[in-house]
Amino acid sequence: MVPAMSSISPFSRPGRFWRGNLHTHSNLSDGALSLDEVVNRYKAVGYDFMMLSDHFTHHFNYPIADTRHHRGNSFTTLLGAELHAPVTSAGEWWHIVAAGLPLDFAPVKKGETGPQIARRAVEAGAFVGIAHPAWSQLTIEDGRDLSFAHAVEIYNHGCAVECDRGEGFYLLDQMLNEGNRHLTAFATDDAHFKVPDHFGGWVQVKAESLDPDVLLQALKDGHYYSSQGPQFHDITVSGKEVEVTCSPVDTIALVCGISRTAVKTGRAITGTSLSLAKLEDGWLMEKTSPWFRVVIIDNAGKRAWSNPIWIDELR
Ligand SMILES: [Zn+2]
Numbered sequence: 001m002v003p004a005m006s007s008i009s010p011f012s013r014p015g016r017f018w019r020g021n022l023h024t025h026s027n028l029s030d031g032a033l034s035l036d037e038v039v040n041r042y043k044a045v046g047y048d049f050m051m052l053s054d055h056f057t058h059h060f061n062y063p064i065a066d067t068r069h070h071r072g073n074s075f076t077t078l079l080g081a082e083l084h085a086p087v088t089s090a091g092e093w094w095h096i097v098a099a100g101l102p103l104d105f106a107p108v109k110k111g112e113t114g115p116q117i118a119r120r121a122v123e124a125g126a127f128v129g130i131a132h133p134a135w136s137q138l139t140i141e142d143g144r145d146l147s148f149a150h151a152v153e154i155y156n157h158g159c160a161v162e163c164d165r166g167e168g169f170y171l172l173d174q175m176l177n178e179g180n181r182h183l184t185a186f187a188t189d190d191a192h193f194k195v196p197d198h199f200g201g202w203v204q205v206k207a208e209s210l211d212p213d214v215l216l217q218a219l220k221d222g223h224y225y226s227s228q229g230p231q232f233h234d235i236t237v238s239g240k241e242v243e244v245t246c247s248p249v250d251t252i253a254l255v256c257g258i259s260r261t262a263v264k265t266g267r268a269i270t271g272t273s274l275s276l277a278k279l280e281d282g283w284l285m286e287k288t289s290p291w292f293r294v295v296i297i298d299n300a301g302k303r304a305w306s307n308p309i310w311i312d313e314l315r
């Protein structure tokens, strides 16, 4: 009997998609604009939620932007920060996005390391993400030190615009290959509004309401995908067949933990079926991948990325 097609998370989840940005700065740290101006700009272009992630350092007196006065029926905010503490393999302080911090989250303690403050943020209830791996030149050893994070920032628009170091999948994919099943993939702006670094990468979170606590839980549970523009409508899996429906794109691809891919290309495609068998079928390979991701790319080169899908969890 052919198994029924079944949607995977987040598409199988109740509710609707809410567009949000989890990484942006105001002049509470090194951003160009005031807290209210930044939030209003995101609101004006149609975001459903955002978080200011000002640099949580002594230089700026450990700010956690209080944006609660912007919360309403059609827009909301999360509270958080970009945390910093010593030190990555490259010899710089860590950059760690923490969404859902209490306003009284304690400053960096004497001797506290990046992984330690990240752990403290997780214990305080935050969604914790490893920021801009390529910009920070993070190694797999750095990734191992923060493998308890919820997610890796796989696209940082500010880093992409300013210096072509916006990428993070090189680190996430290696961490997935080491069995970190809980990790998800989030895109952000990291806007400072000094260059055109805004509205370029975001998350689409599936949740039943635009409530900060509900959004935060959905992020922790991985009920989201990331985008620069294209939209996923559904991803269903039946046996080895993966069916993707989406806004018009030119490429729909499955990628995994080895170099095999399955791909459909064309013009303004809104869906296709791809076989996981393609990821197993090759030469110069000694293993297969237990996970895959879906990537879609439109005719302007803008992409959307699913979270990792673990094959043995599908049934
Ligand atoms: Zn940073």
Ligand SMILES: [Zn+2]
Pocket: 023, 024, 025, 053, 082, 190
């Ligand atoms: Zn930042």
